[in-house]
Amino acid sequence: MANYSSLSREELQREYDALKVAYDSFAAQGLKLDMSRGKPGAEQIELSAPLLDALRAADDARSENGMDVRNSGLFDGLPEMRRLFGEIMGVDADRVILGNNSSLNLMFDAVCQGMVSGFGQAPWGQQGEIKFLCPVPGYDRHFAICEYFGITMIPVPMTQQGPAMEVVEKWVQDPLVKGIWCVPMYSNPQGYTYSDETVRRFAALKPAAKDFRIFWDNSYCLHHLKKDHARLANIFELCKQYDNEHLVFEFTSTSKISFPGAGIAAMAVGSYNYDLIKKRVMIQTIGPDKVNQLRHMRYFKDLDGINAHMEKMAEILRPRFDAVLQLLQHDLADTGTATWSDPQGGYFISVDVTEGCAKRVVELCKQAGVTLTGAGATFPYGNDPEDRNIRLAPTFPAIAELKQAMALFTVAVRLAALEKRLAQD
Amino acid sequence: MANYSSLSREELQREYDALKVAYDSFAAQGLKLDMSRGKPGAEQIELSAPLLDALRAADDARSENGMDVRNSGLFDGLPEMRRLFGEIMGVDADRVILGNNSSLNLMFDAVCQGMVSGFGQAPWGQQGEIKFLCPVPGYDRHFAICEYFGITMIPVPMTQQGPAMEVVEKWVQDPLVKGIWCVPMYSNPQGYTYSDETVRRFAALKPAAKDFRIFWDNSYCLHHLKKDHARLANIFELCKQYDNEHLVFEFTSTSKISFPGAGIAAMAVGSYNYDLIKKRVMIQTIGPDKVNQLRHMRYFKDLDGINAHMEKMAEILRPRFDAVLQLLQHDLADTGTATWSDPQGGYFISVDVTEGCAKRVVELCKQAGVTLTGAGATFPYGNDPEDRNIRLAPTFPAIAELKQAMALFTVAVRLAALEKRLAQD
Numbered sequence: 001m002a003n004y005s006s007l008s009r010e011e012l013q014r015e016y017d018a019l020k021v022a023y024d025s026f027a028a029q030g031l032k033l034d035m036s037r038g039k040p041g042a043e044q045i046e047l048s049a050p051l052l053d054a055l056r057a058a059d060d061a062r063s064e065n066g067m068d069v070r071n072s073g074l075f076d077g078l079p080e081m082r083r084l085f086g087e088i089m090g091v092d093a094d095r096v097i098l099g100n101n102s103s104l105n106l107m108f109d110a111v112c113q114g115m116v117s118g119f120g121q122a123p124w125g126q127q128g129e130i131k132f133l134c135p136v137p138g139y140d141r142h143f144a145i146c147e148y149f150g151i152t153m154i155p156v157p158m159t160q161q162g163p164a165m166e167v168v169e170k171w172v173q174d175p176l177v178k179g180i181w182c183v184p185m186y187s188n189p190q191g192y193t194y195s196d197e198t199v200r201r202f203a204a205l206k207p208a209a210k211d212f213r214i215f216w217d218n219s220y221c222l223h224h225l226k227k228d229h230a231r232l233a234n235i236f237e238l239c240k241q242y243d244n245e246h247l248v249f250e251f252t253s254t255s256k257i258s259f260p261g262a263g264i265a266a267m268a269v270g271s272y273n274y275d276l277i278k279k280r281v282m283i284q285t286i287g288p289d290k291v292n293q294l295r296h297m298r299y300f301k302d303l304d305g306i307n308a309h310m311e312k313m314a315e316i317l318r319p320r321f322d323a324v325l326q327l328l329q330h331d332l333a334d335t336g337t338a339t340w341s342d343p344q345g346g347y348f349i350s351v352d353v354t355e356g357c358a359k360r361v362v363e364l365c366k367q368a369g370v371t372l373t374g375a376g377a378t379f380p381y382g383n384d385p386e387d388r389n390i391r392l393a394p395t396f397p398a399i400a401e402l403k404q405a406m407a408l409f410t411v412a413v414r415l416a417a418l419e420k421r422l423a424q425d
Numbered sequence: 426m427a428n429y430s431s432l433s434r435e436e437l438q439r440e441y442d443a444l445k446v447a448y449d450s451f452a453a454q455g456l457k458l459d460m461s462r463g464k465p466g467a468e469q470i471e472l473s474a475p476l477l478d479a480l481r482a483a484d485d486a487r488s489e490n491g492m493d494v495r496n497s498g499l500f501d502g503l504p505e506m507r508r509l510f511g512e513i514m515g516v517d518a519d520r521v522i523l524g525n526n527s528s529l530n531l532m533f534d535a536v537c538q539g540m541v542s543g544f545g546q547a548p549w550g551q552q553g554e555i556k557f558l559c560p561v562p563g564y565d566r567h568f569a570i571c572e573y574f575g576i577t578m579i580p581v582p583m584t585q586q587g588p589a590m591e592v593v594e595k596w597v598q599d600p601l602v603k604g605i606w607c608v609p610m611y612s613n614p615q616g617y618t619y620s621d622e623t624v625r626r627f628a629a630l631k632p633a634a635k636d637f638r639i640f641w642d643n644s645y646c647l648h649h650l651k652k653d654h655a656r657l658a659n660i661f662e663l664c665k666q667y668d669n670e671h672l673v674f675e676f677t678s679t680s681k682i683s684f685p686g687a688g689i690a691a692m693a694v695g696s697y698n699y700d701l702i703k704k705r706v707m708i709q710t711i712g713p714d715k716v717n718q719l720r721h722m723r724y725f726k727d728l729d730g731i732n733a734h735m736e737k738m739a740e741i742l743r744p745r746f747d748a749v750l751q752l753l754q755h756d757l758a759d760t761g762t763a764t765w766s767d768p769q770g771g772y773f774i775s776v777d778v779t780e781g782c783a784k785r786v787v788e789l790c791k792q793a794g795v796t797l798t799g800a801g802a803t804f805p806y807g808n809d810p811e812d813r814n815i816r817l818a819p820t821f822p823a824i825a826e827l828k829q830a831m832a833l834f835t836v837a838v839r840l841a842a843l844e845k846r847l848a849q850d
Contacts, residue, residue: 291687
C-alpha cells in the first residue's frame with residue numbers, strides 16, 4: 001500500500017473500488033459491536049468477582065477503629081480507606097474525602113459548589129460569564145458538566161507532555177477563567193501522561209482568579225498497560241513549594257479496578273478546600289457507603305493488593321490494545337490517512353483521521369454495525385473544528401470481535417479519505 | 426404525685442430537694458448514653474446482616490433484564506428495584522429515580538437544582554429572598570439544607586393531622602415561597618401521620634410560584650410500630666385530580682430497613698419533574714450502585730418481603746418505645762410538666778416540657794451523662810421560641826440503658842420546671 005498523496009486519480013479510484021467491496025461485505029455481515037465507551041469487558045468483571053465474597057454476614061463488620069460499618073456514624077468513612085486513597089493520590093489521609101460510587105459525581109458537585117456557593121469568593125454563578133480551560137481532545141463527561149452549568153469552554157491543545165502550558169498560563173490571567181479539566185495520567189483519549197515539567201508549571205500557576213481550581217481527574221493512575229510504566233509527579237508536593245495547595249481538586253476511583261458503578265470514589269484536596277467541601281458534604285449526605293468500603297478493604301487489603309490486581313487486569317487489556325494498534329499499523333500506516341496514540345495505560349486510543357473525515361468514518365462504521373464514540377465528542381460542544389479525532393475504546397468487545405470492528409474501522413478511515421480526495425479533484 | 430400547679434411553695438421546695446438528691450445520684454453513676462440521633466440499635470443491624478450474603482461471587486449477577494449489574498450501563502438502575510420503590514411510593518416504576526445510599530442526598534441535590542437551574546422558571550438563586558415552609562417541630566437536617574443555601578425558613582405549626590393547612594395555604598400565595606418540608610408519615614419528631622384531608626389539601630394547593638415544590642420525605646412509610654397501623658393517602662393520586670403532579674418530590678430509602686449508609690434511596694416524581702431531574706442526574710453521575718440494588722432485591726425479593734422484615738423490626742423497637750412512654754406516663758403525667766406524642770411508627774417521641782425549660786433539661790441530662798438531641802434542633806435556625814420541644818430517640822440504647830436514661834430525663838424535666846417556678850415566686 002502506498003501513501004495516498006502519491007497516488008494518481010486512477011489509482012485512488014481503484015483503491016476506493018476495492019475498499020468499497022470490502023466495506024459492503026462488512027456491512028452484509030450484520031455486525032453489532034460497541035466500541036463507544038470505556039466499559040470493562042466480561043473478563044475484567046470476572047477478575048473482580050470475588051470482591052462480592054469479601055464481607056460476609058458472619059464476618060466481623062468493624063473498621064480498624066472498632067466502628068460497626070453497617071450502622072450510621074463514622075461520617076468520613078473508614079480511616080483505612082482514607083489512608084489507602086491518600087497513598088494512591090500522594091496526600092495524607094486527612095486530606096481525603098470519600099465519595100460513593102462515582103468520581104464524576106464528586107466533580108459535578110465540586111463545580112456545582114463553585115457555582116452556587118463559591119470557593120472563598122462570590123459564587124461563580126454571580127461573576128458573569130465564567131470559563132473553564134479544556135485540553136483537547138478530552139473527556140466528554142467533563143465538557144457536559146460545563147455545558148450543564150453554562151460555563152464557557154476554551155479548548156487548549158494537548159501535546160505528548162500534557163496541555164500546552166504557555167496557552168494555559170496566558171488564559172489564567174483572565175479572572176473569569178475558573179478551572180481546567182485535566183486527566184494527567186493516561187489522558188482520555190490519548191493516553192498521554194503529563195511530564196514532570198508540565199505538572200510543575202501547573203503547580204506554579206498564578207491565576208488572576210483566587211477561586212481558580214485545577215480539576216485533576218486522576219482516574220487512570222493505577223491503570224498501567226506495561227510493567228515499565230509512566231510516573232506522574234505529585235502535584236500536591238509541587239504545589240506546596242509554590243504555596244498553591246488550594247489550586248487542586250484531585251479525583252480518583254476504583255471504578256475500573258473493582259466494579260464500575262459499585263466501586264469507591266475519592267477526592268484529595270488541601271486543607272483550605274477540605275474545610276469548604278466538608279462544610280457542604282456534611283449537609284448534603286449521611287456519609288458514604290461504609291459497607292462497600294470495608295468490602296473493598298477486606299478484598300484488596302492495601303496498595304500492593306490493588307497493584308497486583310491491576311497487573312492481572314493489564315494482562316487482560318494488553319492483547320486488546322495490541323490488536324487495535326497492530327491493525328492500525330498494518331492497514332493505515334503507509335496510507336497517510338491517520339495518526340494515532342500508543343498509550344501506556346488507561347482505556348483509550350486516540351486516532352486522528354484525515355481532516356474533515358471523522359464524522360464520515362463514524363457514520364460508515366455505524367452503518368456497518370460498529371458503534372464508535374461520536375466524532376466531536378472529545379471536544380467542547382461536540383465540535384472538533386478539524387473533524388479529525390476519534391476515540392477508540394478497546395476494552396469491552398472480545399478480541400475476535402475487536403479485530404472485526406477494527407478491520408471495518410480501517411476500511412472506513414481509508415474510504416472516507418478517498419471520498420474526500422476524489423470529490424476534490 | 427400531684428400537679429405542680431396545685432402545690433404550695435413549700436411543697437414545691439420539698440419536691441425539688443427530693444429530686445435534686447435523685448439527680449445527684451444519677452450524676453454520680455457516670456452514665457454515658459446517647460439518645461441524640463435516630464440510630465438503629467445492634468439488634469436491628471443484626472436482623473439485616475444476612476443481606477451481606479444475598480449476592481455472592483458465584484451467583485448470577487444479572488438483573489431481570491439480563492444486564493450484568495457489576496458492569497457499567499443500565500443507568501436508571503434495576504427495573505425490578507424501580508418497580509419495588511414504585512410500589513412503596515404508589516407510583517409507576519417509570520416515575521422512580523434511584524439514588525445511592527442517602528435520600529438526604531437526593532433532597533439536597535433537588536434543592537440545589539432549584540437554586541442553580543430552577544424548575545421551569547428562573548433559578549431560585551436569582552429570584553431574591555426565597556422561602557421554605559417548615560412544619561415545626563421538624564427534622565434538623567431539612568432545616569440545615571435551607572440554611573446552607575440561604576433559604577429563609579418560615580415555621581408552620583404541626584397538628585395531629587399534619588401541618589396547619591390554613592397557614593400553608595396562605596403562605597403559598599407568596600411567589601417567593603418555593604417549598605415545604607414534610608415528613609407525612611410518622612413525622613419527625615412527633616410520629617404523626619398526615620390525615621387524608623391534609624394530603625388532599627396539599628394536592629390541591631395553588632401556589633403563586635409555578636416552581637413551588639412539596640418535599641415529601643416519606644422515610645418512615647414502612648416503619649410501623651403497631652400491626653393496626655396508620656395509612657397515608659397517596660399524594661400523587663390526589664395530585665392527578667387537581668392537575669398538580671408537578672408539585673411533589675417524594676423521597677424514601679431503605680436506610681432504616683437494611684443498613685443506614687448502605688441502603689438504597691429513591692425519589693418519585695411526576696413526568697414533568699422526571700425530565701428535569703434526569704437531565705441533571707445524567708450529567709452528574711454514572712448511575713447508582715446496581716450491585717447493592719441486586720443484593721437488596723435478592724434479599725427482600727418484594728414488598729411482602731420488606732413488610733415481613735419490618736414486622737420483625739417492630740418487635741425489636743416496640744419494647745423500647747413502650748419503656749420510654751411508660752416512664753413518661755409514670756413519672757410525669759400527674760405533674761403537668763410535660764406532654765408527649767404517642768407515635769404509631771417512625772423513630773422518635775416528641776416531648777414538650779414546661780415553657781422555657783427545654784435547654785435546661787438537655788443541659789441537666791448532659792451533665793449527668795445522657796446526650797439528647799439539642800433543644801431547639803427541631804426548629805429552623807435551632808430556635809424553639811418557647812424553648813419547650815425535645816426529641817427523644819429510643820432506638821439505639823439497650824433497654825436497660827434506655828430505662829436509666831429515661832429515669833434521669835424525667836427527673837430533669839421536673840427539676841427544670843421546679844427551678845423555674847421557684848425562681849418566679
